[in-house]
Structures are given as C-alpha cells and as structure tokens.
Amino acid sequence: MLTRIFPPELVDAVIHDTDSAEQRHRSLPSRLVVYYVLALALFSNTDYVEVMRSLVEGLAWQTGWKREWDVPSSPAISNARTRVGAKPLRELYERRCVPLATKDTVGAWYRQWRVMSMDGTTLDVDDNEANEAAFGRPGTGRGEKSAFPQMRIVAVAECGTRATVAAAMGAYSTGEATLAKELDGSLTPEMLLLADRLFVGFPLWKKMADTGAALCWRAKVDAVFPVLERLSDGSYLSEIVASGDKRKREEVMAVRVIEYAVRDPGRPNVAEKYRLVTTILDPDDAPAADLAALYAERWEFETLLDELKTHQRGPRVVLRSKSPEGVMQEVYGHFCTHYAIRALMHDAAHDDNIDPDRLSFTRALHATRRSVRAGIGVAKHAIRKAVAVATTEVLRDLVPRRLRANPRVVKRKMSPYLVKRSHHRHWPQPTLPPKQAVRILVPT
Numbered sequence: 473m474l475t476r477i478f479p480p481e482l483v484d485a486v487i488h489d490t491d492s493a494e495q496r497h498r499s500l501p502s503r504l505v506v507y508y509v510l511a512l513a514l515f516s517n518t519d520y521v522e523v524m525r526s527l528v529e530g531l532a533w534q535t536g537w538k539r540e541w542d543v544p545s546s547p548a549i550s551n552a553r554t555r556v557g558a559k560p561l562r563e564l565y566e567r568r569c570v571p572l573a574t575k576d577t578v579g580a581w582y583r584q585w586r587v588m589s590m591d592g593t594t595l596d597v598d599d600n601e602a603n604e605a606a607f608g609r610p611g612t613g614r615g616e617k618s619a620f621p622q623m624r625i626v627a628v629a630e631c632g633t634r635a636t637v638a639a640a641m642g643a644y645s646t647g648e649a650t651l652a653k654e655l656d657g658s659l660t661p662e663m664l665l666l667a668d669r670l671f672v673g674f675p676l677w678k679k680m681a682d683t684g685a686a687l688c689w690r691a692k693v694d695a696v697f698p699v700l701e702r703l704s705d706g707s708y709l710s711e712i713v714a715s716g717d718k719r720k721r722e723e724v725m726a727v728r729v730i731e732y733a734v735r736d737p738g739r740p741n742v743a744e745k746y747r748l749v750t751t752i753l754d755p756d757d758a759p760a761a762d763l764a765a766l767y768a769e770r771w772e773f774e775t776l777l778d779e780l781k782t783h784q785r786g787p788r789v790v791l792r793s794k795s796p797e798g799v800m801q802e803v804y805g806h807f808c809t810h811y812a813i814r815a816l817m818h819d820a821a822h823d824d825n826i827d828p829d830r831l832s833f834t835r836a837l838h839a840t841r842r843s844v845r846a847g848i849g850v851a852k853h854a855i856r857k858a859v860a861v862a863t864t865e866v867l868r869d870l871v872p873r874r875l876r877a878n879p880r881v882v883k884r885k886m887s888p889y890l891v892k893r894s895h896h897r898h899w900p901q902p903t904l905p906p907k908q909a910v911r912i913l914v915p916t
Contacts, residue, residue: 473840474510476859477812478564483507486567490559499544500552504528506560509553509801512792513809514841516785520546526844550794558797561804565639569811572633572818578827580632582766583758585664585686587631589773590655590671592648593781596620596790597799606796608644620790623799626651627807628658628665631772633828634779635814636807641800649676659683666770672749674714674723681725681751688750688763690770697729697749699915705760706730706912709753728753731913732764738903739877745913765907772829779833780810813840820863830870839865875902 480503487493487502494502504527511527518526524543544552571588573580580586594610597603599620609617626648627639638658640651649671659665661684669690680687691697697710707730714723730748748767752758781787785806793799813836814828821828839862879896902909 473816473843473858473862474507474809474812477815478507478510478568478808482568483560483564486560486563487556490557490563492556492560494555499542500548502556502560505552505556506564508549509556509561509805510809510812511844512802513784513806514837514844516789516792520549524549553793553798553801554795556801558801558804561801561808565804565808565811569635569637569808571630571637572635572815573630574822576825577632577818577822578825579829580630582664582762584662586662587766587769588628588637588659588663588665588685589631589770590626590628590652590665590667591770591773591777592624592626592651592670593777594622594624594644595781595803596788597623598790598792598794600794602795603799606643607799610644623803624648624651625803626655627773628655629773629776631666631769633814633818634772634776635811635818636776639804639807641803649673652676653679656680656683659685661685664688664766666767668770672712674712674725677712677749678723678725686750686752686758688748688752688758688767690767691729691747691749693745693747695747697727697747699729702914703728703755703760705755706914707755707760708915710749712749726753727751728755730760730763731915732760733911733913734906734909735911736902736904736909739900741900760912761907761910764910764912765905768906776810780806783834783837784810784813809840813837816840816859816862817866819859820866823863824867826870827873829873831866832869832871835868836862836866875905877902 483503483506487506492502508524508527511523515523515526521543528543571586573586597607597620604621607621607623609621612618622644623641624644624646625639625641627636629636638655640654642651652671653676656679659680663685665680665685665687667689669692672689672691672695677687699708699710701709703709707728710727710729712725712727713721727749730750731745733745734742746764748763750758750763791799791802793802813833817831817833817836818828821831843858843862877899879899881890881896
C-alpha cells in the first residue's frame with residue numbers, strides 16, 4: 473500500500489533533489505530510511521528494531537538483498553534517520569499528496585466546488601531540552617507547564633476523502649492563523665474552503681481569497697459585520713476591514729454573511745447561533761441554506777484527526793523522535809502514511825460508486841499494516857494483487873453514517889473542557905439532517 477502511492481522511483485527522486493543520498497554503501501540506504509519513516513507511522517507502538525524487521529520482511533529489492541540481512545541496532549537506525557533528515561519526507565508529501573476526488577467521487581463536491589476544510593491541532597513530542605526549546609510547552613490551569621512539549625499543526629484537507637493536501641508546522645506558541653498563511657499555495661479556484669471562527673481576520677482572509685478559491689468560514693458572534701444590503705435568501709452583504717484601517721478604509725473586502733440556528737426536535741435545548749462569512753456574494757451561486765448545511769462538512773477534519781492521532785498513531789502516544797528535525801520527519805511520515813491509506817479507501821469507494829465515508833479507516837489501516845509484512849515486493853503485478861485483496865476487505869462491511877452529536881467534554885482532567893460526567897453519556901442526538909435543521913436568521 474505504501475509503494476503503490478510512493479513508488480521507489482519517486483522516493484529516489486526526492487532523495488536526489490534534497491541531496492539526501494548516502495555518500496557510501498550503507499546497510500541503511502536513504503531509500504530504505506524513507507520507507508522506514510513511513511512504517512514508523514504504521515507501527516507507532518512498536519520499537520525501532522521491530523519496525524525495521526516488519527519492513528524488510530515486506531520489501532523485495534531487485535539487487536543486494538538476496539543474502540540474509542542483519543537488522544541494524546536501534547542507535548544505527550536513529551543515526552540513519554538523522555542523516556536523511558526531514559526534507560525528503562516533506563518533499564514526498566508535497567509532491568504526492570494532492571486532492572484525490574474525481575468529479576464522480578460521491579460527497580466530495582458542492583456544485584462546481586471541491587469542498588475542503590482547514591483546521592489545526594497539537595501533538596505531544598518527546599520530553600527533552602531540544603524539543604522544548606524548538607516547540608515550547610503549553611501552560612496548565614495551575615500555573616505549571618504541561619508534561620510534554622507540543623508542536624502545532626494547521627492543515628488543509630479534502631472533506632469528501634479526508635486526505636490532507638497541505639500542512640504547516642511550528643512551535644506551540646505560533647497561532648493557527650499565522651501557520652495558515654503558509655497554506656495558500658495549496659488552494660485553487662475550484663475549491664470551497666471551510667474553516668472555524670479562529671481563522672477569520674483580514675490578512676489571512678485576503679491571502680486565501682486571492683488564490684481564487686471560495687471561502688466559507690465561521691465568524692465569532694461579537695465580530696462586527698454591518699448590514700449593507702439584504703438578500704433574498706436571508707443573508708446580507710457586508711465587508712471585512714483590516715483592524716488598523718477603520719478610518720482610511722484602504723483594506724476592505726466585500727463579503728456575504730449568513731446567520732442561522734440549528735433547530736432539531738432531538739436537541740430541544742440547543743440554541744446556539746452561527747454566523748458564516750463567505751466570498752460567494754451571489755445567493756444564486758450558493759443559497760444561504762445550502763452553505764449553512766454544508767458547513768457541517770467541516771467536521772470531517774475532526775474525524776481525520778481522530779484517524780491520525782487515535783487509530784494510526786495511538787491514543788495519547790507521544791512522538792518518539794528526540795530532535796526537532798526528527799519530529800518534523802516523523803510528522804510528515806504520519807501524513808504520508810495516512811494519505812496512502814485514504815487513497816486506498818477512495819479508490820475502493822470510487823470503483824463501487826459509494827461515499828468514502830462509508831468505509832472503515834481502521835480496517836484499511838490493518839490491511840495496510842499486513843501489506844507491509846506480507847513480503848509481496850514492489851513489482852506492479854504484486855502491488856495490483858495486494859490492492860485487490862485490501863479493496864475486498866475494506867468494502868466488506870460498510871460503516872453506517874448516522875446523525876449524531878457529542879458533548880464538548882473530555883474524560884481526562886487538566887483540560888480547558890469540562891470533565892465527562894454520567895449525564896454526558898446520554899447526550900441529545902439530532903433527528904434531522906443539517907439541511908432540514910438549519911433556520912436562516914434575518915438580523916433586525
């Protein structure tokens with residue numbers, strides 16, 4: 473499954489282009505190290521040497537691997553990772569991880585737009601001085617520092633396939649909106665980008681809008697958007713102004729604002745109001761009710777994070793790399809591996825004309841792990857056979873896509889969220905799909 477998406481010739485090309493090739497014959501050539509980093513993301517709970525054993529059992533090289541091979545020690549593997557660095561993994565991710573959905577992919581499009589989502593998260597990294605100096609630690613409610621340093625990540629993903637296509641990484645102290653400015657190169661005019669309320673601000677909004685992509689972001693309830701013209705669908709035209717330009721008004725952009733509430737008989741006590749800001753000014757191109765219902769697709773990114781951080785990496789597992797460069801390398805390995813799994817799921821769903829949401833990520837993850845150990849090699853006929861076996865497996869039992877809602881609480885302490893209590897186990901559940909539950913609010 474890994475060599476299908478990241479073939480040896482592509483790996484060799486990024487190694488060459490990043491000057492990461494070994495200078496002499498080694499038992500751990502750079503190509504093998506790159507695949508090893510991808511395998512680390514598959515077997516995140518396994519020690520270095522055992523991951524290497526799993527990998528070399530599955531890779532059938534054309535030359536130099538006919539005799540018995542002694543698995544290097546853990547320090548030797550670590551040194552090889554340091555020699556290769558993060559650049560080849562980053563280059564591999566940026567070259568290969570592009571939107572997967574075709575025009576026929578179920579659930580990936582709204583009218584002419586490919587539906588995308590942008591959001592951020594944090595990852596715990598190994599607790600040492602180098603990582604702390606590079607990434608920093610968040611504080612706690614008692615004035616202390618957290619147990620582990622953390623890095624911050626902001627990414628753009630395709631909602632229909634949950635495949636990430638761009639990622640920006642930095643220290644915990646770097647805000648999500650700051651990191652997001654690095655992602656404009658991943659946007660194209662065919663995209664409709666959804667984002668949460670933390671991102672709305674003139675500099676980032678203008679930078680993303682200048683790509684030609686359509687934007688539809690949630691805004692804070694206290695943000696000021698004057699009603700300039702009421703529209704037939706209940707939305708209204710307004711403007712977003714740079715914070716330091718209220719008087720001169722040299723940096724102003726027209727926007728359309730949609731205010732709505734979600735009312736569902738299954739959740740009678742939920743009265744939260746929402747406000748969306750979009751670059752789509754004509755309601756005929758995207759009616760207010762459609763965009764309000766479409767915004768629920770942003771939560772596909774949250775499901776993506778669950779796949780990446782809970783199932784693939786392991787719940788609360790700390791990244792194992794001891795250096796900042798190794799951390800970056802490891803994270804790009806996780807993104808590449810997740811993309812490979814999602815590519816398998818998309819192709820399987822596409823062949824049967826079903827929504828990729830209906831396939832189990834966990835089942836695809838297990839199939840990919842077995843493919844690494846299976847010893848099938850990198851020949852095209854062997855890869856085709858492995859893909860056929862994995863496709864049959866992931867299509868066997870489709871996942872029901874039920875309407876659901878969850879309380880914003882956690883089970884563990886030391887969190888900004890409330891602790892999960894017994895009454896949270898029976899949280900009110902929706903009975904209507906988003907498009908039927910949305911009620912557009914007309915401001916007075």
